[in-house]
Amino acid sequence: MTENGPAAVDAVVLDIEGTTSATGFVVDVLYPYARERFGELLASRGDEPAVARAVAQVRAEIGEPDADAARVEKVLGEWVDADRKATPLKALQGILWAEGFARGELVSHFYPDVIPVLRRWHADGVRLYVYSSGSVSAQRAWFKYSAEGDLLGLVSGLYDTENAGPKQEADSYRAIAASTGIDPGRLLFLSDRPGELDAARAAGWRAVGVRRAGEPYADADFGDHPQAAAFSEITLAARSSS
Ligand SMILES: CSCCC(=O)C(=O)COP(=O)(O)O
Numbered sequence: 001m002t003e004n005g006p007a008a009v010d011a012v013v014l015d016i017e018g019t020t021s022a023t024g025f026v027v028d029v030l031y032p033y034a035r036e037r038f039g040e041l042l043a044s045r046g047d048e049p050a051v052a053r054a055v056a057q058v059r060a061e062i063g064e065p066d067a068d069a070a071r072v073e074k075v076l077g078e079w080v081d082a083d084r085k086a087t088p089l090k091a092l093q094g095i096l097w098a099e100g101f102a103r104g105e106l107v108s109h110f111y112p113d114v115i116p117v118l119r120r121w122h123a124d125g126v127r128l129y130v131y132s133s134g135s136v137s138a139q140r141a142w143f144k145y146s147a148e149g150d151l152l153g154l155v156s157g158l159y160d161t162e163n164a165g166p167k168q169e170a171d172s173y174r175a176i177a178a179s180t181g182i183d184p185g186r187l188l189f190l191s192d193r194p195g196e197l198d199a200a201r202a203a204g205w206r207a208v209g210v211r212r213a214g215e216p217y218a219d220a221d222f223g224d225h226p227q228a229a230a231f232s233e234i235t236l237a238a239r240s241s242s
């Protein structure tokens with residue numbers, strides 16, 4: 001499909017799960033990796049500022065200010081089972097995943113069509129950003145430890161629900177646009193979830209639904225959003241210096 005908006009695209013903002021990468025990998029590999037390590041993290045590293053902060057957020061969210069480590073671990077497990085994109089869960093997962101990637105125990109997954117297109121867009125001067133429910137720390141590791149090596153040089157910035165806000169709210173996209181300094185109409189968001197596409201468009205962005213066979217949202221109603229089954233189907237309008 002061709003992205004035929006009124007102006008050229010200056011930057012593409014990428015969702016990860018279901019868009020650049022397989023949900024199956026996240027659910028079957030990453031989730032168990034973190035889940036097996038929550039107990040040890042909470043028991044032995046609870047004083048680390050990032051851990052303590054996330055634990056406080058979990059306690060606040062469940063309305064149990066005195067919840068002990070075992071109770072917090074149980075809640076985290078329930079959130080994983082429900083695939084809740086809760087910010088403190090993502091923060092704790094991100095700590096463990098980043099360490100696993102750095103140790104060589106994890107290698108990120110990208111669909112085969114993605115990296116060649118990201119390299120081409122980057123070479124063409126299109127800026128690339130990430131906006132995922134996965135924490136910034138997890139995103140950094142995801143792009144650094146891919147099967148094709150370190151891809152962080154392609155990426156100009158990383159956004160998550162902590163620094164930008166929930167992915168189904170237009171204000172989050174307004175905040176990202178302001179942070180990048182790019183006109184919203186020249187930002188293109190790629191995502192597998194119609195609710196995220198709706199929010200981006202409500203903020204004045206362009207949006208394309210990435211609808212990959214076998215992904216959980218492949219059969220969802222994408223309304224009138226343009227759609228693509230792979231990045232190779234997305235052609236950005238020619239850019240000019242004006
Ligand atoms: C490296 S991000 C790990 C994936 C994850 O936990 C997640 O929630 C991704 O959700 P997305 O917003 O990218 O669909």
Ligand SMILES: [Mg+2]
Pocket residue numbers: 015016017018019191192193
């Ligand atoms: Mg997604």
